[in-house]
Amino acid sequence: METALRLGRYALDHGETPVACIFVHSPTDRIVAFGMNDTNRSLTGVAHAEFMGIEQIREFVSPDELACFFRDVTLYVTVEPCIMCASALKQLGIGKVVFGAGNDRFGGNGTVLSINQDKCTSGGNHESIPGVLRREAIMLLRYFYVRSNEKAPKPRTKGERLLDKENFPPMQWQNYMDRDSFVQEFGPDKIACYESKIDWTSEVKWELIEQCQDSILEELKQHHYQFGLRLKHKKVRR
Numbered sequence: 558m559e560t561a562l563r564l565g566r567y568a569l570d571h572g573e574t575p576v577a578c579i580f581v582h583s584p585t586d587r588i589v590a591f592g593m594n595d596t597n598r599s600l601t602g603v604a605h606a607e608f609m610g611i612e613q614i615r616e617f618v619s620p621d622e623l624a625c626f627f628r629d630v631t632l633y634v635t636v637e638p639c640i641m642c643a644s645a646l647k648q649l650g651i652g653k654v655v656f657g658a659g660n661d662r663f664g665g666n667g668t669v670l671s672i673n674q675d676k677c678t679s680g681g682n683h684e685s686i687p688g689v690l691r692r693e694a695i696m697l698l699r700y701f702y703v704r705s706n707e708k709a710p711k712p713r714t715k716g717e718r719l720l721d722k723e724n725f726p727p728m729q730w731q732n733y734m735d736r737d738s739f740v741q742e743f744g745p746d747k748i749a750c751y752e753s754k755i756d757w758t759s760e761v762k763w764e765l766i767e768q769c770q771d772s773i774l775e776e777l778k779q780h781h782y783q784f785g786l787r788l789k790h791k792k793v794r795r
């Protein structure tokens with residue numbers, strides 16, 4: 558998730574909504590693909606971060622092998638997948654989704670709908686872990702809104718634009734997981750966080766989101782390229 562947040566910062570610095578993700582192949586713990594929001598550059602409303610990553614995976618996994626491949630993939634995304642992306646991920650058979658902030662308007666993994674768990678949409682259900690580095694993901698969105706307001710024809714008053722770095726909305730754990738799953742994931746000592754609807758840590762890793770992350774894109778392209786090579790090599794050896 559730290560890597561996804563660094564890419565989110567890159568997106569912010571390049572005029573995009575700071576939502577980003579990485580896809581990790583769980584058995585090898587390697588980054589397979591990455592994505593960031595691309596709606597502003599492409600002028601395509603559906604160019605969400607998840608789709609960029611899915612397209613990268615399709616570069617080296619054939620359609621008939623996709624379901625088998627995605628079963629071993631965990632998606633780390635800074636903001637909960639929207640309903641459209643959650644549905645696509647489910648149909649592809651993703652193994653697990655880990656996200657930072659909830660998506661209050663369009664969230665498909667528990668906030669608005671629970672696509673990952675319901676029985677009426679097609680595809681296999683998948684585990685979803687919320688609230689990982691949530692404060693960092695929220696702060697990236699706040700930076701974005703402050704910048705957008707400053708560019709607006711009628712910017713709001715300075716007071717309204719002031720960045721809040723202290724207060725965070727309650728974490729509605731119960732929308733995403735029951736008590737038992739929470740304990741299993743975060744440990745019994747954190748159960749008070751579940752009850753009180755707060756993050757399991759109040760620390761914010763500012764260095765991930767306040768520093769320029771211009772090297773991240775090249776790093777991730779290398780990971781993607783290397784993974785493709787490994788896969789090709791394995792196929793040839795088979």
Ligand SMILES: [Zn+2]
Pocket residue numbers: 605606607638639640641642643
């Ligand atoms: Zn989406």
